[in-house]
Amino acid sequence: MTRLWSGSLAARFIAFTLLSLVLSQAAVFLISWDEHGQVMRKASKGEMLSRCASLVRVLEATPPDLQDDILAASNTTSSRYWVSSEGPADPAAWRKEAWEHLVRPLPRVVFPGYGPMAEPRIDPPAQPAATGSPDWLTVRPEAWPLDRPAKFQYLDGGTGMGLAVRMENGTWLNSAFAKPAGEGFWNAQSLTSLGLTALLLTGIAVFAARGITQPLRRLARAAEAFGRGQPVEPLPETGPDDVRRTAQAFNRMQERLVRFVDDRTRMLAAIGHDLRTPLTSLRLRAEFVADDELRDKMLSTIAEIQSMTEATLAFMREEGTAEATRTVDLTALVESLCEDLAELGHAVAFTEAPKIGYRCRPAALRRACRNLVENAARYGECARVRIEAGAQNVDIVVEDDGPGIPETFREQVFAPFYRLENSRNRETGGVGLGLAIARTIARHHGGDVILTNLARGLSVRLTLPASEAAASICAAADQDPAPPPLVLAPAPGR
Structure with a gap:
């Protein structure tokens, strides 16, 4: 993995793209999570108040001997209802009693041909008396449809809520509401969505990285071949501005270097050719020197100069690399x-x-x-x-x-x-x-x-x-x- 990270531009590009996706999702989650919780709590509170008000009207309109059946039928997996003769006083004691009602399982209903339905479990907080509202709260009139006041409190820091309202016969209807903990933000749907988004962005990143790395690989191959003296065709000057300018700079550099080497090689070849005439003239004049020892020394020096000249020209020809590969x-x-x-x-x-x-x-x-x-x-x-x-x-x-x-x-x-x-x-x-x-x-x-x-x-x-x-x-x-x-x-x- 380390070798892929250090050796591949495409791998880095894809990694940074996925990292930006994760960070953006995390930022969205942090920003929206609190707002999401508040919206869910308001919706649950409005639903609870509406159902409690409706149940109060039903209980007051039916005979007392049917109230227990109505309360049992009204209980759901997330809400419990019970009637007490005394009004609630201590919020902590009422909250403890509410949690006892909430965690008590409902009677299982068995339909013909099906097994008993499993009820979701609601776990109370570790300290139910200390996590809810410290005192009873008054429900605003615009949120409560009845003409009598009601006592309200939060059972915990989540969706747990409690309500107590006095009915016409002097008894109190108590209601506790708490939804079981859901899957949270990172559920199967959100993970699937994140995975599909990551896959889509990876494909886009691969396509974009190839558009960057292919010209770079082409440039590297051309530079390596040119450095070894092989003939290289000019690079295509296409693509984004940065890539196009890089290709143009390489083509100009190659053209200038080839022209410089050719000019220098031609200049040295001309110098070598021009030196042959005076060297030949010196050799001919040396033949007329009467002193044998002096003549031999002069001819030896002329031969050495000619040898060095030919060797220099050969050396420059090798630098010119005119031979085909x-x-x-x-x-x-x-x-x-x-x-x-x-x-x-x-x-x-x-x-x-x-x-x-x-x-x-x-x-x-x-x-x-x-x-x-x-x-x-x-x-x-x-x-x-x-x-x-x-x-x-x-x-x-x-x-x-x-x-x-x-x-x-x-x-x-x-x-x-x-x-x-x-x-x-x-x-x-x-x-x-x-x-x-x-x-x-x-x-x-x-x-x-x-x-x-x-x-x-x-x-x-x-x-x-x-x-x-x-x-x-x-x-x-x-x-x-x-x-x-x-x-x-x-x-x-x-």
Whole structure:
């Protein structure tokens, strides 16, 4: 539940909608409950007064020997009637007597073919003498239809009421009224209504949340693809104002970034092209230098400048990510690279792995792997290459037996033209762009290059975000034991 709450905008939207429904219902209940109770009490009081007045007229118009039958017939589940010779004096004592009459069950009536009818039970309050009116109350003339006064009191804090009125023969008619406790506000009908309302609001919230989350998911997919260098179609600029403005901002950002990269790549290509002419001219003029040593130094410097220029242009081309993205067998790509380097005399060992389909720019990724493997074979005596497929990442790991890289230099070695090897010999140190190009390519694929020192040597991990195909291979790979490393070429004297 916590994961759903933290990870789903739709779940939060639905939860807040249902919470607002519950709070609004609770507010309505608190506001209307007191008013509802007052209305019910007034209606019950009016009914009781009217029935008592009618019963007084009937009793006064009938012979005394029929009064008991009339009183018994007038009793209901919520009202009791009895006649006393003395008028009520103490309100608490009369109230206690009234509750005794109310809780006394009525004679059960049995109809032919049916069982006896069950009477609802009326429970008196815990302290009936202390919960009602402290004294007798006078009924207002406009609410009492007879011309004689009546004594009235409340039996409890609910609907319990009592009335005593003197008849013409000097006796007193006593009436007690109290309805049994009902189901309350949260009954089956109200809960059903609340459930249907919650279901309806949930459907509306789901529909509204989908209208919000779908453009966000589309934007996230487009941003992820664009960050990995894949071509992305402009997002549809539709929907509410906020969503439409977000899509417009993303489209403008994508257009500006593509234009900026293209302009910079074209500018550097033009610079590289223009540099070839003066470099060729310098090489030709150097050939006419009579001093052999000076001529060799000049030609070496010109060759180094040309090499750095070509490497810089290659580095910028990788940042431009002009290559199309497609799905390839990542295992076959790395294995064929290792085989090619082994044929050139490098000491490379590749650990066989299951086939992994991966969507990438294969030429760029092959170049990044080549740079890492060549560095390991050149500076670390040998290169051990393997592929690790996990649920989140696919890692290409290159390990060697070299001296490693001090921790203080692990970030600096990714800077263009930075070399730990201090000589300017291009045969031993290169131009210092290998790791920079490898990290640029990895980050264009959504990954990175991580360096870790081993007990002996260095581990270089090119990590890539796992695709669905790569994730499915991981489970199969866990069931089979890892095959032994495939040594493609022995270390020639290293």
